[in-house]
Amino acid sequence: MKRSATGTWIPAWVPESTTTLAGLLMVCSVVNSCTNGYDGSMLNGLNILPSYQDFFNLNEVTTGLNTASVFIGGCLGPLVAGLIADRLGRRPAIFWGAVITLIGVLLQTAANGIAMFVVARVLLGFGVALSGIAGSVYLSETFPSRWRAWGVGLLNDFYYVGALIAAGITLGTGQWQSNWAWRAPSLVQGVFSLLCILILPFIPESPRWLVHEGFYEEARIVVAQTNSNGNVSHPVAMTVYKEIIDTLEWEKSDGKTMSPREIFRTPIARKRLLIGMSAGPFSCVAGNIIASYYLGAELTTAGVVEPNDQLKANVVLNVWCLACCLVGTHLTARMGRKPTALISQMLLVICLYIIGGLSKMYSDDPGGASTSLIYGDVAVMFLFQGFYSIAWTPLLFIYPPEVMNYSIRANGVAMSQLGLNTLALLLVFVMPIGINNIGWKMYIINASWDIIVAVLIALFWVETKDRTLEEIDALFEGQKHSSVPDVERVRKGEETINIDEVAKQLDTSGKAVKVL
Template sequence: MYKIGNIYFIAAVAVIGGALFGFDISSMSAIISTQPYLCQFNQLGHNEKGLCLGPTNDVQGGITAAMPGGSWLGALCSGFVSDTFGRKRSIQIGSVIWIIGSVIVCASVNIPMLVVGRIINGFSVGICSAQVPVYISEIALPSKRGRLVGFQQWAITWGILIMFFICYGCSFMKGTAAFRVPWGLQAIPAALLFLGLVFLPESPRWLCKKDRWDEAKDVLTLVHGKGNPNSPWVHREMQEIREMVEFERANADVSYFELFKPNMINRTSIGVFTQIWSQLTGMNVMMYYITYVFTMAGLADGSENAVLLPSGIQFVINVVMTIPALLWMDRWGRRPTLLVGAFFMCLWLCVNAGLFAVYSRPARPGEFTSPAESMAITGAPAKAVIASTYLFVASFAPTWGPVSWTYPPELYPLRLRGKAVALCTSANWAFNFALAYFVPPAFANITWKTYVIFATFCAAMFIHVFFMFPETANKPLEEVEEIFDDTKPGAIKYIGTPAWKTRNTRNLTLKQEHNDTLSSEEKIGLEEHAHKETTGR
């Protein structure tokens, strides 16, 4: 069958799996404050104005959290699915599961049916979100890996934006069609993902792991060699993969338990915390419950649809501000990007906490439809809350958003990559689940202090990244192993090269990829330079 070898096309199709997560975020964010939704799943009766009050805070948190709960389970299972059936096939399996879940969600007539459908959707997102970065990482050139894996985050932002404005348009429909139409339309991208993957090659590293060496070489020739099987880059990459596969087979059995052995626990903790911290920034909470925040800031203006359009502006910012990371993330490196993002997100969260603490008042009885909308702020402070919220999104989008998906697949050896990234992604969804459930009661009970909690997390992640997260940008996946080698002089036992001594090797990698006529002396020089760049010595 005809296979497409353009790496940008491969990434563009694969990251539709990320867009599925974006569809869910914005479909809940845009719908939970509308009357058709509140009336269909009403538990609290009606207010003085005759408007439906919808589910209780705890139940709404549970409905929202059902998707990340299913994603946690899907991410854990994805390692076995991916190692057994292949990276590409596992994403296709996820797309079929998403279609099933979307049908159930669209047809939901009560809360239990809605929760079940969202759990199934979540299981799909768990598989895709874990294995799309693995697939792209294993097929991309080192100098393009960050940009291409970052497309996953960009696809998420596009999914959020597109579905939000679909929901905005549908909010003017009468009856349950206002939420059933957008929930039903979610199935279309999953069908496109399944069909598009048919024409894409499998991961060459997974093929080598299964002793399908000729197929792996064909993939590398197609994607990296521009059709030339004798390309020195293809030959060198095949040799590196072969050496790694043979070494791993001779030295270790593959299981989740190996991730917790002394020589692996450091990188396991780094990968897991990359995903945990990305949730504890509070970004996805902002996405799910942004209508609550803007309603408290006075944007509702007496209309259930009025708050949707200004809320959608942050989704536009999210899409636009992800672009710089796609263009320059490999040049910036992983460490500086994460550090800058943590600093600025902490700043804007502190600003919001201070504004609500000083200038807000408690919500009056019947003023808002949800108990989570517990404060009211007006005038210039309200405008400042909106502005700092937008700036928070602009700080997350080019930093922790794309890097949190790019970084974990770069940390692990081939034999463990599928399971390791599945474990990391499951941590993402576990905390996504907890926070989605936590935020409505948090706003209702501790009000502005909710922002203080997330600001504290951002400060903690800055310190953690500085001392423990090594630089992996532009290094071949097999070369990253050297960073964690604790037998080298100056290395720390079970840690390897100290994180703050690692460097970005962009210029070296570009020379290796684009200069196929290096002399033996030049190759030796490049190898020595690579060692210095990798270790910082």
């Protein structure tokens, strides 16, 4: 471990081994992800528990309010998350997000009424949004391009690990005859934020943020730590560092600023924003909200009505989704982001139409419904969640920061999360009302707008696989803003760089090393 300057108040003792550091970065990604997944599955379980429903005396409207209130905080968090991540640094933003989440968890556990529960969940949603936005930007800027899909994909993949833990805990506490049947699962939620805080001193600050703030030598060390075991003269580390320096210098010379207005200032910025932020809303309207928050109601429409059977289904569902999203992350790394999204989206459409049809058959004659009809409907529901997990679980955090350049990245990712949480706030609130009133027709409506999403992906998304964040600029700007070859070509030995020449260019560029 080597003490590394971070340009912020949070110190860092960072391993020089690239593999070890990648492992620590993945742990940071995992614990951030678990908080969000735990919340969704926990509420799924709580909405099934009679003790939770009886304590708050819930009806359809208050059930939707208690569940959806986390997205109020999820809408407020993105309004400031980009500014905080840009001004304070990526790691401090993650830290404050985790602290706010912990406060929300404690208040939620101690809630004595709907008002306190809702306020707690607003705080929780704010903290999760802040740490999630800062985390996705941080990890995309820190992981080398060859590992970025896996490193950033895990930021949402382990949603299902948190969900599985919550499902198991609520299954166990569901047998308790006290309010701790729902308070205990709520309290455990804070463990992941605590782990996130503990891991931060052992990972470096984003090299892109350090360069932008003028900490050039510190950024060069971080690039070497994440690419070449701390060797600052390694060809790959030199290429990555030169790309960052050249591209950020070009952005400054082109008049790009860190203001939120920058995301709307030019046609190219608007294009990058719209394509990048689309992942949030697209993933939200895909149809997973029904199973993510109202699995009990969904299973009831299929004929599985016993609370204990529904809780068991919640556990199995999360194991299945975890396996699928890990497969999906592999596909995004090997096949690419756009093909994975398109294949998954069309499979979702097919599943939703089948679920709608089978649910209608059950609703027409519940008493005469066969066991095979019930099991078939549940099986397709599980397939749907698996297909969703293949693409949208990893892509939700991989794609937006890749598409956006540095000046708009933090605020653009925040806009993506704002779009997701705004839609989720609406859909989570209305889903129980819609399922209760129109039942199977909700699936048909959802399938129809998923077709529109697939068309938009096919027409407008761009492929970002195997490119550094700086090399993706060429897809939008028409040219790369650095003279060095592409990093992956250097890594594979397909092209070489003159190390002495690049070092000379860096040393004579007029950038003074900022002393901390």
